[in-house]
Amino acid sequence: MSKQIVVVGSGNAAMCAGIAALEAGASVLMLEKADQDLAGGNTKYTAGAMRFAYDNADDLLPLLKDPNDPRLAVTDFGGYTKAKFADDLLGFNGGRALSDEQKRLIDQSLPAMQWLGGHGVKFEPIYARQSFEKDGRHVFWGGLTLAAENEGVGLFDMELAAFERLGGVIRYDAAVTGLIVEYGQVTGVNIGEEVIKADAVILACGGFEASKARRRDWMGGHWDKAKVRGTPMNTGDGLAMAIEIGAQKNGLDDGCHATPMDLHMPDYANLDLPASERKNYRKICYFLGVMLNADGDRFVDEGENFRNYTYAQFGKAVLDQPGHFAWQIFDAKVDELLYAEYSFHDAHYVQAETLEALCEKLDGVDAKAALNTLTAYNDAVNADVAFDPTKLDGKDTRGLPLAKSNWAQRLDTPPFKAYPVTGGITFTYCGVKVSESGAVLDDHEKPIAGLFAAGEMVGGVFYEGYPGGSGLTSGAVFGRIAGVGAAAGV
CATH class of the missing domain: 3.50.50.60 (FAD/NAD(P)-binding domain)
Structure with a gap:
């Protein structure tokens, strides 16, 4: 049988x-x-x-x-x-x-x-x-x-x-x-x-990941503030049942996959959309530009490595910023390289013809500090190395407290766009x-x-x-x- x-x-x-x-x-x-x-x-x-x-x-x-x-x-x-x-x-x-x-x-x-x-x-x-x-x-x-x-x-x-x-x-x-x-x-x-x-x-x-209470109680930190980018059904019931009968826990309590996501996305990535479209709230092309927090500062090396190896950490980094958000800044040179989610019909962004005007539109951000950061970044870009997105190209910045190690291009081609993001939790x-x-x-x-x-x-x-x-x-x-x-x- x-x-x-x-x-x-x-x-x-x-x-x-x-x-x-x-x-x-x-x-x-x-x-x-x-x-x-x-x-x-x-x-x-x-x-x-x-x-x-x-x-x-x-x-x-x-x-x-x-x-x-x-x-x-x-x-x-x-x-x-x-x-x-x-x-x-x-x-x-x-x-x-x-x-x-x-x-x-x-x-x-x-x-x-x-x-x-x-x-x-x-x-x-x-x-x-x-x-x-x-x-x-x-x-x-x-x-x-x-x-x-x-x-x-x-x-x-x-x-x-x-x-x-x-x-x-x-x-x-x-x-x-x-x-x-x-x-x-x-x-x-x-x-x-x-x-x-x-x-x-x-x-x-x-x-x-879909249980705010369990994220708060089991993970701590700012994880109760994260957007949930996956199913609303994963509330930890199976894990709780297993532990109740003596299962051994394994791994870090606060370990999780977290991704930069549209700040204004709904939890569970909008259940009114077809499932195939819900992933489009992610925003993982930061390596082609820079990210600024509420203080107008960069807070990660956006070009540290291919985005395959950084996005799961950078989601947490965004969540840890003041107000739990950041802005991703790009110029027109990279428009054709941005993934489809940046042109998604529900993508939120602001646009301007100058960096100064763009910084004024960054809601919640110190505009003056942001402009100073972007100006210093532009001045620090290594012009002697060619941009090549197919490899770790070594096109870096020089002299900044926080370097960008690869794919550092000047932000100098209007129109400039900025996308607000927060941390979205995918799975624990x-x-x-x-x-x-x-x-x-x-x-x-x-x-x-x-x-x-x-x-x-x-x-x-x-x-x-x-x-x-x-x-x-x-x-x-x-x-x-x-x-x-x-x-x-x-």
Whole structure:
């Protein structure tokens, strides 16, 4: 008789867990808190990009929806080795060694992508956001090359199709309210008074970023002031249930993915919009200009590294500024390089023909100090180095207290534009400790029988930041692991 598995949640990690369990011969019931329109967790809010280790284009071509795209002949994908992936993760570990979870993520990233491809999940090169044209070729940068067809919405749709094709069943409006524990083993879940028995339960229901109270109580700092850029459903219920029965917490309490977002966006990125448009409130082209706070000062090195490696930290940096906001300043030279979200119909910005006039329009900012900062920045730009967005170009500033290390161009071409931003929280990093088979561990490193976890529920994957695109890959890797483990009962 096949194992009966309950998966809590319906995002990328939950779907991968369900697909893997079905593939291993189990029967799977997926329970989703949201209605059908809001199902899919944070997955639908993403751009669908997935970071994984690969040697060269030969690893990518079998994953593509259109392997005959004529652009491929003039595309330089480069490679992204396991060693480079490890270095990128270590750069956000605050001096910590690679965790066991990070090692699993790296080692299983390409196999997970190939496995998804085998279930009909197809990908497209991220030409618009991850490549620049140079000498007639499309040059990819930052190690991030592929996104799911139709981005996060497409990823969810393709995974759901695979899940249902294999016989999986999903129930909507089915919020799990408790875990059933009998003789030390998880044997099912409650939905209110309803009892659903199972041989194993996989918690893949996200972090706690959508709960202002839990952000305040568990994270501290200014996190209760953050905009929530993802689903309203991720309120930490699964994490609280697991901890209540003895699960070991893992990771930093205040660790999270936070991104500069439109200051005037609604929480959950405007649920009146199609899910595919909600991501357009992010504002991550700061590397092409400068950011100013309420005092008129720059507060980060906007050109420290490719934005893949900085946006998750700079969201927090913006939130930590006076009033929890900043302004991103650009001139007309970079208009064609700004991502589509800057021309999004609901994007907020001000515009002027001079920097002086622009500074007067920066609501909440010391205009005189801002103009002085921009003037000093312009005077400090290194004119001897050519601007090249395809690499860390070394076009820096000289003599400023806070340098801009790359892509520093003078702001000298009107019209000038400024976009108000704040910090938007995407997902939390603190979760539970899991075994190599995805089983949830207690404080004595012993598996809690019948309980598994995946996705944002798994702690120890990210600490003080993350290289862009790793979140969905982590969901796929740990979802697949949990599904196999739950079906095997290990």
